[in-house]
Amino acid sequence: xxxxxxxxxxxxxxxxxxxxxxxxxxxxxxxxxxxxxxxxxxxxxxxxxxxxxxxxxxxxxxxxxxxxxxxxxxxxxxxxxxxxxxxxxxxxxxxxxxxxxxxxxxxxxxxxxxxxxxxxxxxxxxxxxxxxxxxxxxxxxxxxxxxxxxxxxxxxxxxxxxxxxxxxxxxxxxxxxxxxxxxxxxxxxxxxxxxxxxxxxxxxxxxxxxxxxxxxxxxxxxxxxxxxxxxxxxxxxxxxxxxxxxxxxxxxxxxxxxxxxxxxxxxxxxxxxxxxxxxxxxxxxxxxxxxxxxxxxxxxxxxxxxxxxxxxxxxxxxxxxxxxxxxxxxxxxxxxxxxxxxxxxxxxxxxxxxxxxxxxxxxxxxxxxxxxxxxxxxxxxxxxxxxxxxxxxxxxxxxxxxxxxxxxxxxxxxxxxxxxxxxxxxxxxxxxxxxxxxxxxxxxxxxxxxxxxxxxxxxxxxxxxxxxxxxxxxxxxxxxxxxxxxxxxxxxxxxxxxxxxxxxxxxxxxxxxxxxxxx
Amino acid sequence: xxxxxxxxxxxxxxxxxxxxxxxxxxxxxxxxxxxxxxxxxxxxxxxxxxxxxxxxxxxxxxxxxxxxxxxxxxxxxxxxxxxxxxxxxxxxxxxxxxxxxxxxxxxxxxxxxxxxxxxxxxxxxxxxxxxxxxxxxxxxxxxxxxxxxxxxxxxxxxxxxxxxxxxxxxxxxxxxxxxxxxxxxxxxxxxxxxxxxxxxxxxxxxxxxxxxxxxxxxxxxxxxxxxxxxxxxxxxxxxxxxxxxxxxxxxxxxxxxxxxxxxxxxxxxxxxxxxxxx
Numbered sequence: 001x002x003x004x005x006x007x008x009x010x011x012x013x014x015x016x017x018x019x020x021x022x023x024x025x026x027x028x029x030x031x032x033x034x035x036x037x038x039x040x041x042x043x044x045x046x047x048x049x050x051x052x053x054x055x056x057x058x059x060x061x062x063x064x065x066x067x068x069x070x071x072x073x074x075x076x077x078x079x080x081x082x083x084x085x086x087x088x089x090x091x092x093x094x095x096x097x098x099x100x101x102x103x104x105x106x107x108x109x110x111x112x113x114x115x116x117x118x119x120x121x122x123x124x125x126x127x128x129x130x131x132x133x134x135x136x137x138x139x140x141x142x143x144x145x146x147x148x149x150x151x152x153x154x155x156x157x158x159x160x161x162x163x164x165x166x167x168x169x170x171x172x173x174x175x176x177x178x179x180x181x182x183x184x185x186x187x188x189x190x191x192x193x194x195x196x197x198x199x200x201x202x203x204x205x206x207x208x209x210x211x212x213x214x215x216x217x218x219x220x221x222x223x224x225x226x227x228x229x230x231x232x233x234x235x236x237x238x239x240x241x242x243x244x245x246x247x248x249x250x251x252x253x254x255x256x257x258x259x260x261x262x263x264x265x266x267x268x269x270x271x272x273x274x275x276x277x278x279x280x281x282x283x284x285x286x287x288x289x290x291x292x293x294x295x296x297x298x299x300x301x302x303x304x305x306x307x308x309x310x311x312x313x314x315x316x317x318x319x320x321x322x323x324x325x326x327x328x329x330x331x332x333x334x335x336x337x338x339x340x341x342x343x344x345x346x347x348x349x350x351x352x353x354x355x356x357x358x359x360x361x362x363x364x365x366x367x368x369x370x371x372x373x374x375x376x377x378x379x380x381x382x383x384x385x386x387x388x389x390x391x392x393x394x395x396x397x398x399x400x401x402x403x404x405x406x407x408x409x410x411x412x413x414x415x416x417x418x419x420x421x422x423x424x425x426x427x428x429x430x431x432x433x434x435x436x437x438x439x440x441x442x443x444x445x446x447x448x449x450x451x452x453x454x455x456x457x458x459x460x461x462x463x464x465x466x467x468x469x470x471x472x473x474x475x476x477x478x479x480x481x482x483x484x485x486x487x488x489x490x491x492x493x494x495x496x497x498x499x500x501x502x503x504x505x506x507x508x509x510x511x512x513x514x515x516x517x518x519x
Numbered sequence: 520x521x522x523x524x525x526x527x528x529x530x531x532x533x534x535x536x537x538x539x540x541x542x543x544x545x546x547x548x549x550x551x552x553x554x555x556x557x558x559x560x561x562x563x564x565x566x567x568x569x570x571x572x573x574x575x576x577x578x579x580x581x582x583x584x585x586x587x588x589x590x591x592x593x594x595x596x597x598x599x600x601x602x603x604x605x606x607x608x609x610x611x612x613x614x615x616x617x618x619x620x621x622x623x624x625x626x627x628x629x630x631x632x633x634x635x636x637x638x639x640x641x642x643x644x645x646x647x648x649x650x651x652x653x654x655x656x657x658x659x660x661x662x663x664x665x666x667x668x669x670x671x672x673x674x675x676x677x678x679x680x681x682x683x684x685x686x687x688x689x690x691x692x693x694x695x696x697x698x699x700x701x702x703x704x705x706x707x708x709x710x711x712x713x714x715x716x717x718x719x720x721x722x723x724x725x726x727x728x729x730x731x732x733x734x735x736x737x738x739x740x741x742x743x744x745x746x747x748x749x750x751x752x753x754x755x756x757x758x759x760x761x762x763x764x765x766x767x768x769x770x771x772x773x774x775x776x777x778x779x780x781x782x783x784x785x786x787x788x789x790x791x792x793x794x795x796x797x
Contacts, residue, residue, distance in 0.1 A: 081632060081633050081634055081635045082632070083632055121584070123580070123583065123584065124583075124584065125583070125584065125587065125588050126584045126585050127588035127589075144584065191598075192587070192591070192592045192597075292598070341778070341779060343779070359783075363783075364669050365669055365670060365671075365672040365673075365783075365787055366665070366669075366670070366711070366783070366786070366787075367783050368715070368778065368781055368783060368786055370778065370779075373598060373599070374598075399715075399716075399778045401711070401712075401715070403665050403669070405669065412592075413591060413595075413596075413597065416595075416596050416602065416664055416665060418601075418708070418712060419599070420712065420715045420716050420778075421715070421716040421774070421775060421778065443741070443742055462742060462743070464742040466742060466743070466744070477743060480743070480744060485627075486627065486630070
């Protein structure tokens, strides 16, 4: 046996060994670091698609000219009453999406079910679920009773399960984890009790905690706030190695008397080092909030010109009614501008933070407040249209009345509020000025997020349950389809077999749309 | 009446002497003076029904999973749902006859999803909600909510001036016409909500067909693509908005115009004035 032949055999046996020991590496790839950093066109590997949170796709098969021909490719019925609020993942031709206690794996070509996992119904809020994350061939899923499960993507069997928060104290979980390197970042929910929010980093192989960052001091610390829940998926800048996350409202929710001052780090955008969990900077969107305006809306990462200078920016349309542009290297404010009616502040301070008006805190005889508690926008995703430089958001101009009196106490909600009026508007914001470039009225409030594409399309939905395709340059309607239920999710898009798909959901049904197939 | 309900009623009658209490708070949830509720006595005395603790407990567990985010963990109101302990529907519910259909069908127009729940689950939810209402009504103060007494900080004279002047209310309303007796029909928070924005106000719409024919009716549906109305024969008719012209007459929008103009004092003064219209 000559040495060449020996070498060849050795190479073959190594390949065979690899195929046996690493079955995921040759066929189904799962999700690796490169996929997350540069998602291929035939994937949607994380909650926001890529790490930027822009929800802007480079796909151009569906255009403003041909979108009128777009039709249903398939629909998938969950047969559940819980509406789909998740963004599906697409990995290796399979869509993974959720409602509380449920995960489905569905063939992205045909819409047929591959498997369905059901978590045993337990305690905790079942208000909604945003979806799963994937690392290698493994899915990560948070349960209403605040456990993180790792499942095998192939068949939905559970690898391990760890508790991330104590449901008996009032925590629950609903968010889609964020994978950064070999870390699974998870956040928690819990507004009805005076509890601290946190972000926890968990080892994807073992479930062990790597670090935890607390947004507020422990409950019971004198004159300090609790709250700052972390219930939406953050974004990540690999060059700066910073993770950006929005934090929720302080508790007690509608009463600020026991938590004087700004209540850090509630209602804030925070930048953390993902290797250590250490805070690098924070920008507080609502100092001393008393209106339940979580600042968890997507921190969208955009590189580009700001008033003539190249900037690494972070943009957020926040629940409190303001659009913020920050320098994401250091958290310094570049722009603060309302994107609808707001009446709760005295002005904007030197750091670019709105100054809350004490006279607009909830009161025994009521205060008329804009926006309402659901906010000028909420968890539904916005999109940054890199083609037109527009930040496009599903907005909710609204008014409500807020009450709080001593008898309401200082625990949990500690007051009451009632929506008076509201409507839905898709708004395209010029990020350099905060001015509204176009508006598209959508009737009542909609829960639909926004997706834009390089061909110049904006996909979203109205308050009646119509899916919409708009011209990104002027907001004019180019296509629509009545879905038969309320829309609570954000659209995604991908290309498979050379065909671009748009995936939307309403009620308990997932819809895939595409142009007619050439025969 | 099925035997289960009969049995429940018997247990109520037996328990009644222990549970009788005066309907102090029921008036806060009612739009009229007349009180009707399960087991209500003749002169506003309400018999509060008790439920087996195990049933209430399992209902509470279900409630915390599916309902508490919007309605509050104690059913006293939460992120977007009303305070059920002051709900007229809950007050009027008899063994789930009102609560059950709302749970099963949802309230799509108000954003409440439907929940596919068994008879037993509905029974436990109903038991929990009624128990929470009973607890809330028997407690004085110490809980969140808005009492009629909270909304008495305004000045009726100043409110009348606003009504007749800056508010522009007399364009559509008259204290001796449509608003005569308004304070007898609505009280407290409900009156204030009606005053700020009457959610159920109807709008009119006139549709002009290509032929030039016009049809005017009550607006029943409108999105970008379809306009629907109830015509003078009480029939629903609809058109594609691209095929017709339509013009909506929605006087209720005058309320929306006021939101950015009101001070909180204006609102409290208007409330004081409207409460004089009995």
